[in-house]
Amino acid sequence: MKKILNHPENYVPELLSGLLAAHPHRLKSVAGDVHCIVRADAPRQGKVGIVTGGGSGHLPVFLGYVGAGLLDGCAVGDVFASPTVDQMYHVTKAVHGGAGVLHLFGNYGGDVMNFAAAADQAAMEDSIEVATVLVADDVASAPPERADRRRGVAGMVYAFKIAGARAEQGGTLAEVKADAEHALANTRSMGVALSPCILPQVGKPTFTLGDDEMEIGMGIHGEPGTARGKLESADAITDALLDRIMADIDLSGAEVTVMLNSLGATPLEELYIMYNRVLSRFKAAGVTVYRPYIGRFATSMEMAGASITVMKLDETLKALLDAPATSPFFDNGQYL
Amino acid sequence: MKKILNHPENYVPELLSGLLAAHPHRLKSVAGDVHCIVRADAPRQGKVGIVTGGGSGHLPVFLGYVGAGLLDGCAVGDVFASPTVDQMYHVTKAVHGGAGVLHLFGNYGGDVMNFAAAADQAAMEDSIEVATVLVADDVASAPPERADRRRGVAGMVYAFKIAGARAEQGGTLAEVKADAEHALANTRSMGVALSPCILPQVGKPTFTLGDDEMEIGMGIHGEPGTARGKLESADAITDALLDRIMADIDLSGAEVTVMLNSLGATPLEELYIMYNRVLSRFKAAGVTVYRPYIGRFATSMEMAGASITVMKLDETLKALLDAPATSPFFDNGQYL
Amino acid sequence: MDKLSFEQTIAVLGAVADGLIASKDELTALDAALGDGDLGRTVERGFKAISDALQTNEEADLGKLLFKLGKVFGDAAASSFGALFGTALRKGGMALKGKTELTAADIADGMQAALDALIELGKAKIGDKTMLDAIHPAIQAIRACESTDVGACLRAAADAAQAGAEQTKTMQSMIGRASWQGERSIGQMDAGARAIALMLDAAARKVMSDGP
Amino acid sequence: MDKLSFEQTIAVLGAVADGLIASKDELTALDAALGDGDLGRTVERGFKAISDALQTNEEADLGKLLFKLGKVFGDAAASSFGALFGTALRKGGMALKGKTELTAADIADGMQAALDALIELGKAKIGDKTMLDAIHPAIQAIRACESTDVGACLRAAADAAQAGAEQTKTMQSMIGRASWQGERSIGQMDAGARAIALMLDAAARKVMSDGP
Ligand SMILES: Nc1ncnc2c1ncn2[C@@H]1O[C@H](COP(=O)(O)OP(=O)(O)O)[C@@H](O)[C@H]1O
Ligand SMILES: Nc1ncnc2c1ncn2[C@@H]1O[C@H](COP(=O)(O)OP(=O)(O)O)[C@@H](O)[C@H]1O
Ligand SMILES: [Mg+2]
Ligand SMILES: [Mg+2]
Ligand SMILES: [Mg+2]
Numbered sequence A, B: 001m002k003k004i005l006n007h008p009e010n011y012v013p014e015l016l017s018g019l020l021a022a023h024p025h026r027l028k029s030v031a032g033d034v035h036c037i038v039r040a041d042a043p044r045q046g047k048v049g050i051v052t053g054g055g056s057g058h059l060p061v062f063l064g065y066v067g068a069g070l071l072d073g074c075a076v077g078d079v080f081a082s083p084t085v086d087q088m089y090h091v092t093k094a095v096h097g098g099a100g101v102l103h104l105f106g107n108y109g110g111d112v113m114n115f116a117a118a119a120d121q122a123a124m125e126d127s128i129e130v131a132t133v134l135v136a137d138d139v140a141s142a143p144p145e146r147a148d149r150r151r152g153v154a155g156m157v158y159a160f161k162i163a164g165a166r167a168e169q170g171g172t173l174a175e176v177k178a179d180a181e182h183a184l185a186n187t188r189s190m191g192v193a194l195s196p197c198i199l200p201q202v203g204k205p206t207f208t209l210g211d212d213e214m215e216i217g218m219g220i221h222g223e224p225g226t227a228r229g230k231l232e233s234a235d236a237i238t239d240a241l242l243d244r245i246m247a248d249i250d251l252s253g254a255e256v257t258v259m260l261n262s263l264g265a266t267p268l269e270e271l272y273i274m275y276n277r278v279l280s281r282f283k284a285a286g287v288t289v290y291r292p293y294i295g296r297f298a299t300s301m302e303m304a305g306a307s308i309t310v311m312k313l314d315e316t317l318k319a320l321l322d323a324p325a326t327s328p329f330f331d332n333g334q335y336l
Numbered sequence C, D: 001m002d003k004l005s006f007e008q009t010i011a012v013l014g015a016v017a018d019g020l021i022a023s024k025d026e027l028t029a030l031d032a033a034l035g036d037g038d039l040g041r042t043v044e045r046g047f048k049a050i051s052d053a054l055q056t057n058e059e060a061d062l063g064k065l066l067f068k069l070g071k072v073f074g075d076a077a078a079s080s081f082g083a084l085f086g087t088a089l090r091k092g093g094m095a096l097k098g099k100t101e102l103t104a105a106d107i108a109d110g111m112q113a114a115l116d117a118l119i120e121l122g123k124a125k126i127g128d129k130t131m132l133d134a135i136h137p138a139i140q141a142i143r144a145c146e147s148t149d150v151g152a153c154l155r156a157a158a159d160a161a162q163a164g165a166e167q168t169k170t171m172q173s174m175i176g177r178a179s180w181q182g183e184r185s186i187g188q189m190d191a192g193a194r195a196i197a198l199m200l201d202a203a204a205r206k207v208m209s210d211g212p
């Protein structure tokens, strides 16, 4: 197992204490638990709090988007595992500034059920108004008629950005929720995996791929995709992802932002090679790119592979996308 | 070969045209050659131009640091190969705004000789005053008495940041050069590799490491390190790198900035685990961290491994480090 | 025996915990085939926490004890199974509040309350290829059990649960991670259903080994 | 023969290019052992560009032709070897400006000018385990060559260069990438020195095969 770590069991607490020590002006933990991370200035009075949560091993997702113009807090689970109800509850309570809290996270069973329980607890014990928006952007994970069953992948970053901007501007809980839903209604993603990653506590890959194989549509925890086959060219891979995305949402004549995301090991160089093809496909379909986001936004540790996310824009979404946002892992200035 | 690409021979031109298409407001190419990349607003009259250059395969190094408060231009070579004299010359000429040009790049034979020829050509043909500063920060590559022979690795990012800030503030060529030299005199790096990367045109790794092996001190093109051995714990690896760095530069009682850099595949999570150890070692030595830079700053495509860079600070360097800087690959706001 | 005493119930819970921890690799493999392969770890963490809590238990009300163990399980292993099974224990405990010993009918009542809670929380239906497909036949088997012997009825429940788990091989997964496999899920046994069958088997063995 | 005509010189350059392209894998392997393994590719690109330039050559002055080929080589393969060898060709060409045919002494003069330029540009010394350690003995061998036959003198030069390349195995690398190997470099042959030996060997073979 080619990892730089000490005791596998301490992987998450060690990385979180390193992270909190690295960014004390930006982040703090609450409830005496390093898994409960909020902005250093939380709670911000009068501002809607936005909370996410999910497993570790996806940096910058999830906690990397806790920052100004982004999220207020994050409950952090073990690698690829849900945080607990208590952790979600503590984060929710710590970011509540009197204007309510939005729970905005990926559509994974454990997270969904635990956030529901945490929202109940916050309502019961602290009278905090909590709204919930699930991210379910991965078109490979279910057909359109079961879109509610899809898993959440890199598209969540756009949801964080849009909701975070609205909240920073003073939007109400209903407005922040509506903008998050509006963003997600216009967002679709799909990925490809070239090699697996290794869970520190397990020590071996949870799936294998032959030396010349790839899996189109695979999820960010190695969930099955739509087709396993021989590794194809960058153009063919890009086409496979875009074909499915563009069949799911009508982009003709639209203005979009597109995110090319490395799952970890795949270098940025390869994302730019894919971007060439994205542009020529878009050109043919009359789609224009308002602004691309190319980098590592939602990873699976050292997995090789990439995903494409498209968000169809209108004036509201453009303005919110342009709003300043900064965290120790993301600065929107880089993409403007 | 687990890479997303089309024709291996077109790897660099394809990635560069994708990159130029992605960031047209920030970057442009000159002399009709995508390998010659400068800021979209180059030349900036009255400002010292800063030019770097080197092989592809290290993003964000080199061209990722062309931006405001950073570099003005970059000559881009093939994967791990020097750009040509002509390319360096064209970039130099394109960024010259009347105040001279600094050539600031890593200490690799091909680059050194080609930049020397390009500087001569710019002086002869265009009367451009060119100064040169070599980055030679890798303590593993030569003993202190032959420090001039060391190779340049992630420490170049600090040199880019410091020189770029001074140039942006209107510093003269001599001042920009002096600050770059001052930064580098206070900068030391060392890395560890856990697995190799593959050159697209070669299709197989240039070196191999056993499943349980690592090489301490390896360079960013797979150059040999100081010791190959069994993979050790994050703490032991961090100690091995810091021991060597701290033997080379006296940090006792100093204020420093430290960069923890992934060579590509190694996830950010592992860098934060290392950072815990860095802090405890520094604490013991009375060293305080002014600000850490943790992420992917200088990579070797999909190589697994990490490097540590330390820059000892004084008030001048702190102010220049804090100055704004932004490119499509780096925004200093993220680290403030 | 027609009732499990308080001590016997504690002993049975301990045996279930030990049995599931011992089966973690099998559960990991089943979950890896259809999901993400963490069920063994979930079960190990959750039942380890239950074991520990049983060591130091001072609660005399079996309903309240189960309620507490539900929270313990969910906190220790916050996955889908952890959230669901933790809720199941809590709701089963609420249905058994006040009890200090259990008849077979009590057990069926607790399991029915748990099943209802699982359906409400998880939104799955019988036949969606989940642990429900082991729990549901197990309840029916206890209700149909003509003996008054708790051990015999638990044996029937365990056998029905295992038959239900086997039956999941024919189903297509409609919910949770495994549903992303679509038709590829047919042919594989659901990991959560197998976990339920293993729990009831361990319980039945423990009761039978303690004699009638 | 005691002179290479213009056409013969072109043919010899073509043979050298072909020979080195054919040896690229050997050079890659040698460079991989001590450096970064790109010398085969450098040589392939550089000599391919030289071959192409020779096809379309209209230059009648051998000195000017070599000068032009130096620039072609350096642009096609901008590595250390490319920069150095390109410069060597340019400076060798400058020393031979005006020539339309070459004696053995001319060749030695050109190589000496090239060697001086390499030392100035690359800052290496004889014995630092570089291509200099093949070029230097080759020049000495031509100077010492008692025959007036260009082929015989080139043969002596090639043998001396190869002996020099062999000799680099005993040296510790003091410059360039390979110097980062420190003492580990001892025992391996320098790739650049071997490339020079291969060039001279290909030249000698070509001249000899064309007969005296
Ligand atoms: N909504 C649901 N309702 C009932 N059971 C479910 C549901 N979702 C998952 N399960 C059960 O949980 C098992 C998987 O648990 P777990 O491995 O914790 O899931 P995950 O890793 O996806 O969070 C499945 O085999 C299934 O029996
Ligand atoms: N400064 C130098 N002076 C003379 N020869 C050199 C020098 N540096 C490198 N060489 C020669 O070049 C060869 C390596 O060339 P190349 O593979 O292009 O280097 P790199 O890949 O490091 O740029 C060496 O084997 C050596 O013979
Ligand atoms: Mg899971
Ligand atoms: Mg090289
Ligand atoms: Mg699972």
Ligand SMILES: [Mg+2]
Pocket (backbone or CB within 6 Å): D031, D035, D036, D037, D038, D039, D079, D177
């Ligand atoms: Mg080389």
